[in-house]
Amino acid sequence: MNTSVKVSVIVPIYNVEKYLRQCLDSVINQTLREIEIILVDDGSPDGCPAICDEYAERDSRIQVIHQTNGGTGKAWNSGLAVVKGEYVGLVESDDFIALNMFERLYAAATHTQSDLVKAFFYVFDGQQPIEQCQPAGGRAHFQAFCNVAPEGQSFTPEEIADLLIVLRHPSIWSALYRRELIQTIHFSESKSASYQDVSFYCEAFVKSKRISLVHDCLYYYRFGGAHASSAMYDGERLLIYLDQWELGKNAFKQAGASRKLTEAFWAHSFPNALGFLIRIAPRLKSEYFQRMYTILSDLRDDHAFQGIYLSRFQRLLLAAILKSNGKWSCWWALIFACYRKQLAAKQLSMFIKRLSK
Secondary structure (H helix, E strand, O other), rough: OOOOOOEEEEEOOOOHHHHHHHHHHHHHHOOOOOOOEEEEEOOOOOOHHHHHHHHHHOOOEEEEEOOOOOOHHHHHHHHHHHOOOOOOEEEEOEEEEOOOHHHHOOOHHHHHHEEEEEEEEEEEEOOHHHHHOOOOOHHHHHHHHHHHOOOOOOOOOOOHHHHHHOOOOOOOEEEEEEEEHHOOOOOOOOOOOHHHHHHHHHHHHHHOOEEEEEEEEEEEEEEOOOHHHOOOOOOOOOHHHHHHHHHHHHHHHOOOOOOOHHHHHHHHHHHHHHHHHHHHHHHHHHHHHHHHHHHHHHHHOOOOOOOOOOOOOHHHHHHHHHHOOOOHHHHHHHHHHHHHHHOOHHHHHHHHHHOOO
């Protein structure tokens, strides 16, 4: 390991010419200077390859990898294969970061000897002034993140399990990962794949020995950016989420996750899966529902599972899904329509009981 490099920053790049300079400027101007910057041009058809080469000529810390298009997962893996730093940071190329982000994260990582350090992030739509950006989910959500654990200390995954529940958006950025940890994790590779961050986040979390938090928003997430998977709301890409969910589930099982961590995992992932089932196009709902049922089927024989972090209705809904044999019906469509409109739990329970007869 090259100990002069404190942080390796990986930026996968594809078709983001409009946003790339803002992203790269925020990385090269970091107050932490001992960084290497790995730009992975994933066969971008626009002006991104030339911009990458231009920045590499200006800054010797930049290494550019040009490769044929293989998808975001392959781009992340290409960067991970060459990192030299003590820690690794991940930045999406349509986002940008606070100029002191890596200095803050690295100081926290070394002070607490953590494998994973996580900060919070702003949501940026490209319209409002940067100083008016709000934390993802609002101020209350940011405060919930801060309440998970104090700064300046590190915790085991079990001790900080509430982080999984608070951060239901599996953001792999606004974080630092110890190099030895992150190089044991492989991103799924597929041109059409989305949501690779789901399984990565789960595996990194459960494999970490010590985790710490920074109580600040240091990353600007561009909502609905050029290729953000979160903008793909209703098509086949949502089916790919299920593959990533299952990989995350398997990571927790293989790590021998405790009961508390297992409960937290399902509280992290089940509401997300429900949300995507509501969003996915009607022609795909039956297939999605069947596959979701299969992933959840482990819980049928897990008599210790209590769903302690789920709401009363979510527990009722989970029980009904497990009794459904994975068969979609018009009753499910009605239930999820009511769920989306936040109908009272009593009325929703009535629909679920009708379905279960």
